[in-house]
Amino acid sequence: MGQTMTEKILARTAGRESVAPGDIVVCEVDRAVLIDMQFSSLAVRWRQPLRVAHPERIALIVDHGAPAPTLRDADGHRRARAFAEAFGIDDFFDIGHHGICHQVIAERGLARPGELLLCSDSHTCAGGAFNTAARGVGGLEMLQVACAGSTWFVVAPSIRVELTGRLGEHCEGKDVFLALAGKHGSALNMNLDVVGDGLASLSLHDRRTIATQCAEINAEFAVFAYDDVVGEHLEARGVRGFSPVAPDPDAHYEAHWQLDLGSFGPQVATPGKIVGNVADAADLAGTRLDQCFIGSCANGHLEDFRLAAEILEGRQVAAGTRLIVTPASQAVYLDAVRAGYVTTIMEAGGVVTSSTCGACFGYHMGVLGDGEVCLTASTRNFKGRMGSPSSEVYMASTRTVAASAIAGAIVDPREVLG
Amino acid sequence: MIVEGRAWVVGDDISTDLLYPQVAYTMPLAEAARMVFRANRPGWSDLVEPGDLIVGGRSFGIGSSRPAVALLRELGIAGTFAESFSNLYFRNCVNFALPALAIPGILSIVEEGDRIRVDLATGTAENLRTGASVGGPPLPPELLSIVEQGGVMAALEAQGYLAPE
Numbered sequence: 001m002g003q004t005m006t007e008k009i010l011a012r013t014a015g016r017e018s019v020a021p022g023d024i025v026v027c028e029v030d031r032a033v034l035i036d037m038q039f040s041s042l043a044v045r046w047r048q049p050l051r052v053a054h055p056e057r058i059a060l061i062v063d064h065g066a067p068a069p070t071l072r073d074a075d076g077h078r079r080a081r082a083f084a085e086a087f088g089i090d091d092f093f094d095i096g097h098h099g100i101c102h103q104v105i106a107e108r109g110l111a112r113p114g115e116l117l118l119c120s121d122s123h124t125c126a127g128g129a130f131n132t133a134a135r136g137v138g139g140l141e142m143l144q145v146a147c148a149g150s151t152w153f154v155v156a157p158s159i160r161v162e163l164t165g166r167l168g169e170h171c172e173g174k175d176v177f178l179a180l181a182g183k184h185g186s187a188l189n190m191n192l193d194v195v196g197d198g199l200a201s202l203s204l205h206d207r208r209t210i211a212t213q214c215a216e217i218n219a220e221f222a223v224f225a226y227d228d229v230v231g232e233h234l235e236a237r238g239v240r241g242f243s244p245v246a247p248d249p250d251a252h253y254e255a256h257w258q259l260d261l262g263s264f265g266p267q268v269a270t271p272g273k274i275v276g277n278v279a280d281a282a283d284l285a286g287t288r289l290d291q292c293f294i295g296s297c298a299n300g301h302l303e304d305f306r307l308a309a310e311i312l313e314g315r316q317v318a319a320g321t322r323l324i325v326t327p328a329s330q331a332v333y334l335d336a337v338r339a340g341y342v343t344t345i346m347e348a349g350g351v352v353t354s355s356t357c358g359a360c361f362g363y364h365m366g367v368l369g370d371g372e373v374c375l376t377a378s379t380r381n382f383k384g385r386m387g388s389p390s391s392e393v394y395m396a397s398t399r400t401v402a403a404s405a406i407a408g409a410i411v412d413p414r415e416v417l418g
Numbered sequence: 419m420i421v422e423g424r425a426w427v428v429g430d431d432i433s434t435d436l437l438y439p440q441v442a443y444t445m446p447l448a449e450a451a452r453m454v455f456r457a458n459r460p461g462w463s464d465l466v467e468p469g470d471l472i473v474g475g476r477s478f479g480i481g482s483s484r485p486a487v488a489l490l491r492e493l494g495i496a497g498t499f500a501e502s503f504s505n506l507y508f509r510n511c512v513n514f515a516l517p518a519l520a521i522p523g524i525l526s527i528v529e530e531g532d533r534i535r536v537d538l539a540t541g542t543a544e545n546l547r548t549g550a551s552v553g554g555p556p557l558p559p560e561l562l563s564i565v566e567q568g569g570v571m572a573a574l575e576a577q578g579y580l581a582p583e
Contacts, residue, residue, distance in 0.1 A: 042443070042446055042447060042450065043438075043488040043489060047580050049580060052579075072444055122481060136482075136506055138487075138514075140510070140514060140571070141510075141513050141570060144513070144570045144574060147577075148574075148577065156505075186477065189505045218480055218505070273431050273433075273480070361435075362441075380435070382433040382435040383433070383457050384439055384457040389439070
């Protein structure tokens with residue numbers, strides 16, 4: 001029987017010819033990415049290993065609490081540096097060279113086609129855009145992967161996701177994801193093979209947003225088809241010697257999802273969850289906003305800065321509403337400064353922070369107070385996610401968030417952009 | 419492996435942010451554990467007794483990789499069972515050696531406060547008050563073995579990757 005993209009990667013890393021749903025396999029991990037959180041956790045104290053199997057496969061990135069907002073983070077960063085020093089971790093991205101891990105993974109070409117990448121952040125599925133089987137696991141499991149180099153998987157069944165058509169005007173990857181979740185719902189513990197001529201028409205920026213968000217529909221692995229767009233990105237970074245995977249024509253899928261990229265306009269997810277909570281932006285127009293946030297691994301890319309600046313140019317953020325914009329990495333920040341986007345956002349009354357996961361998980365630099373309402377282009381809209389348990393988080397594209405910041409309430413960005 | 423205890427029943431889509439709110443990140447473990455479910459069931463952690471179990475609906479544990487299981491263990495929770503789990507949360511359960519199993523239909527036989535017995539090796543859950551039972555796929559032997567041997571930390575010590583404590 002033919003295999004899906006994820007099955008091929010799991011089979012290779014397990015040293016097998018093939019795998020099928022239900023198989024339990026132990027896989028050698030091609031790339032292990034550690035982040036600051038497990039070094040600073042007060043719930044699970046970091047224990048420095050005596051040895052690690054493959055230091056050259058390990059990357060270490062400071063992102064969630066960067067620069068350190070608390071003493072606990074500062075102490076965690078010290079432990080992270082000690083780990084990097086002890087095991088000679090070359091791919092160590094400390095303050096100054098940091099960024100949200102999934103952005104750094106993309107910038108540095110750490111997610112390679114056909115390979116298995118694990119990291120202790122749930123949005124690691126972002127790497128799927130590069131034809132990589134990438135997923136988040138717990139910090140404890142990452143310690144195991146760092147030490148032993150391998151971990152287990154129960155092979156999940158797969159869904160074939162076919163994207164067709166072309167994106168509508170002023171729509172983005174976020175709208176694609178929300179429309180997909182709105183149409184098809186949860187992918188609970190299923191692998192996704194994302195393919196189609198619609199996918200080929202999307203920028204890597206949009207693909208990365210979609211891949212990142214697959215965590216919100218509970219996908220296991222979400223592997224996107226390889227093409228020249230991915231190849232050129234990696235070539236520009238000197239990444240070579242990888243072997244992309246493609247699904248076999250007779251690969252078995254439990255379900256077939258299809259989405260016409262031209263069949264929807266700007267989308268918004270209402271607070272709490274994604275599945276079952278997606279509406280047209282126009283239907284929520286007028287919802288008053290205390291805070292607007294553009295950032296995170298999903299939407300803190302340079303392209304997000306460009307889109308936000310385009311809308312904010314010559315305009316002002318509404319009185320009574322805050323706009324916070326957080327670059328996904330130091331590199332994004334520097335490019336956004338050089339391009340003038342940071343100036344434009346600040347002249348409009350927005351705040352541009354340094355790069356961190358920050359406000360997305362309600363930890364620092366943009367926490368919501370009691371009863372406050374936020375429209376975010378970040379990753380999650382759970383109850384209490386960005387601060388107070390009584391605050392509310394709506395989710396939308398960068399354009400929708402920027403346009404809504406000017407209005408002080410949710411708007412369809414096409415009204416502003418014409 | 420058989421787990422028996424009093425059941426707390428929660429609904430669908432219980433997120434990791436409800437289990438482990440970010441405000442708890444800067445608290446010591448004992449204090450952080452008091453924050454579990456503060457947004458959806460304020461005061462719940464005061465009512466929990468060691469050995470209690472949680473029975474959830476669909477997509478239990480949706481969300482992040484944060485070690486919510488460590489907080490549940492600190493409260494003395496002896497197992498989490500659900501109609502279905504987010505797999506990242508489920509992996510954390512196995513790795514922290516907290517018994518966990520998806521048992522479709524479990525919510526139909528359990529009311530809050532009931533004592534239940536779950537056999538992970540057979541995949542069956544029984545309500546000790548009503549006698550009703552329901553079954554699903556068992557925990558695979560490979561994963562049951564990780565739980566029985568104390569999870570990842572114990573394994574890494576045994577394999578010489580971590581110094582014993």
